Amino acid sequence: MTRAAEGGSDVRSDQGLAHESMSQVEVLSQSVAGIAPTAVMATGPALIVLYAGTGAWISYLAAMIIVVLIGLCVAQFARRFASSGSLYSYVARGLGPGGAFAAGWGLVIGYTCIAMVGIAGTGLYLGNFLETIGLPGTSTTAIVAISAVTAVAAGAFAMNGIKISTRLGLVLEVVSVAAVLLVLVIVVARNGLALDTSQFTLEGVTFDGVTFGIVLAVLGFVGFESAASLGAEARNPHRTIPRAVLGSAVLVGLLYIFASYSSVLGFGGTEGLATSSAPISDLAEDNSLGSVTWLIDLGVTASFFAVIIASINAAARVLYTMGEEGVLPSALGRAHAQHRTPHVAIWLIAPVVAVVPIVMVASGTTLLGVYAYTGTIGTFGYMLAYVLMALSLPVFLRRRSELRAASVVLAVVVVLALLYVFYKNVIPVPDSPYDLLPWIFLGALVLGLVWFLAVRVRTPGVAAEVGSIEEEPVAPNALDHDGHGALPEEPAVARDRLPESGPPVGQA
Numbered sequence: 001m002t003r004a005a006e007g008g009s010d011v012r013s014d015q016g017l018a019h020e021s022m023s024q025v026e027v028l029s030q031s032v033a034g035i036a037p038t039a040v041m042a043t044g045p046a047l048i049v050l051y052a053g054t055g056a057w058i059s060y061l062a063a064m065i066i067v068v069l070i071g072l073c074v075a076q077f078a079r080r081f082a083s084s085g086s087l088y089s090y091v092a093r094g095l096g097p098g099g100a101f102a103a104g105w106g107l108v109i110g111y112t113c114i115a116m117v118g119i120a121g122t123g124l125y126l127g128n129f130l131e132t133i134g135l136p137g138t139s140t141t142a143i144v145a146i147s148a149v150t151a152v153a154a155g156a157f158a159m160n161g162i163k164i165s166t167r168l169g170l171v172l173e174v175v176s177v178a179a180v181l182l183v184l185v186i187v188v189a190r191n192g193l194a195l196d197t198s199q200f201t202l203e204g205v206t207f208d209g210v211t212f213g214i215v216l217a218v219l220g221f222v223g224f225e226s227a228a229s230l231g232a233e234a235r236n237p238h239r240t241i242p243r244a245v246l247g248s249a250v251l252v253g254l255l256y257i258f259a260s261y262s263s264v265l266g267f268g269g270t271e272g273l274a275t276s277s278a279p280i281s282d283l284a285e286d287n288s289l290g291s292v293t294w295l296i297d298l299g300v301t302a303s304f305f306a307v308i309i310a311s312i313n314a315a316a317r318v319l320y321t322m323g324e325e326g327v328l329p330s331a332l333g334r335a336h337a338q339h340r341t342p343h344v345a346i347w348l349i350a351p352v353v354a355v356v357p358i359v360m361v362a363s364g365t366t367l368l369g370v371y372a373y374t375g376t377i378g379t380f381g382y383m384l385a386y387v388l389m390a391l392s393l394p395v396f397l398r399r400r401s402e403l404r405a406a407s408v409v410l411a412v413v414v415v416l417a418l419l420y421v422f423y424k425n426v427i428p429v430p431d432s433p434y435d436l437l438p439w440i441f442l443g444a445l446v447l448g449l450v451w452f453l454a455v456r457v458r459t460p461g462v463a464a465e466v467g468s469i470e471e472e473p474v475a476p477n478a479l480d481h482d483g484h485g486a487l488p489e490e491p492a493v494a495r496d497r498l499p500e501s502g503p504p505v506g507q508a
Helices: 024-035 037-078 087-132 140-159 162-190 207-219 224-230 237-267 270-274 279-286 290-324 343-362 367-399 405-426 434-458 460-465 492-496
Strands: 002-004 010-012
Touching (some): 024 290, 037 087, 037 237, 037 270, 037 367, 087 140, 087 290, 087 367, 087 434, 140 290, 162 290, 224 237, 224 290, 237 270, 237 279, 290 343, 367 434, 434 460
Antiparallel strands (some): 002 010
């Protein structure tokens, strides 16, 4: 059904997804699982100390601030309208169809590549676990089998209901974070709970080292905005989505800071940490926890599996919205009659998520190589979407007569910070094959843009459909006096009750 939005344009609500079926915790779990915090906690500090030294925790703190600023931009949109299109729909309201498609396609590239990172990580840690119990897990054949089974399982969970997949993601992340925190807390306790002053005096730490560490640290947060893709399925999305996006950024940021500090403490400095291939397992061994290293392997495996599900969920909903609006084939805009999930989009993504890593491994690329290459390409996709979203914010607010100086400053700071992160990724030109990754991303982006231009030439009216999917639009007079999008309290029954008629909702 179509209805008027601000500015007189028509918007319409999709009818296929499980509307208003997800609680605040379930929406938050989508963003947290999309980040895979356990995997970052287990590996990130060892990489960042190579550049930031004992100032690694500062790099994570600064990165958290940057990501929170990005989250504030997301919240400005999410408080005013909700859509399963996520940042694609947000950018449409500011930069129009072309910018919206570029942002949406960038997100699809990002989510798909990060799901491939999950496949690589699952193969690496699950393979190690299988080897410890006497089963083959690190051979090429085993890795191919693990990758295929993992992708099918993740796709099945994503198809069978958003509630069950996000709940599973939450459980897996809680278990995996707990396993890593167990080791880190024991490390801190065995050091007498005294502060490691060497990490606060910053001796030998350079500004360039910390700033490059920020670049790497920011990459550990990508995917935090994925709750925005649940605009149709979240209860009271104008509150739950901003809280999930900002809450996930702060929550995982604090975990990263603690993991960085305690890892340096446990290794007695940065040298041992920087040369460790499995920091958390090494810390467990050094602190008489060798008997639980298998638990750590399974915990990190669970985190990687959770990020596959979360990434497929988010990418499928962006594709679903594009399909409904006619920008991509209409088949992608179909939802499963029983499970109320975008099953066509899910089963388009899942094979790609498996096949690319399998081909790379079969051609001789290590799992760590798959992790690094696909992760870097995916990060470019996220960054493009974030930049376009920030650029569109002032335009969006001005059209609603709600533009304020603070929003302009916020958008400018976010754009400059992200451009700096991108600059540090490509200048100086990295060694091969990393020098090729920006071009691979650009090629994938251009393919999508060529498709969009072809559709627009063949069917000029398609541009009017971009950004037309919206759930419960918020009129300007529904905002509080500061323009922050606070809504009047809804009756508890109206807010929490699912529809009593129509197709079944939330079959998980």
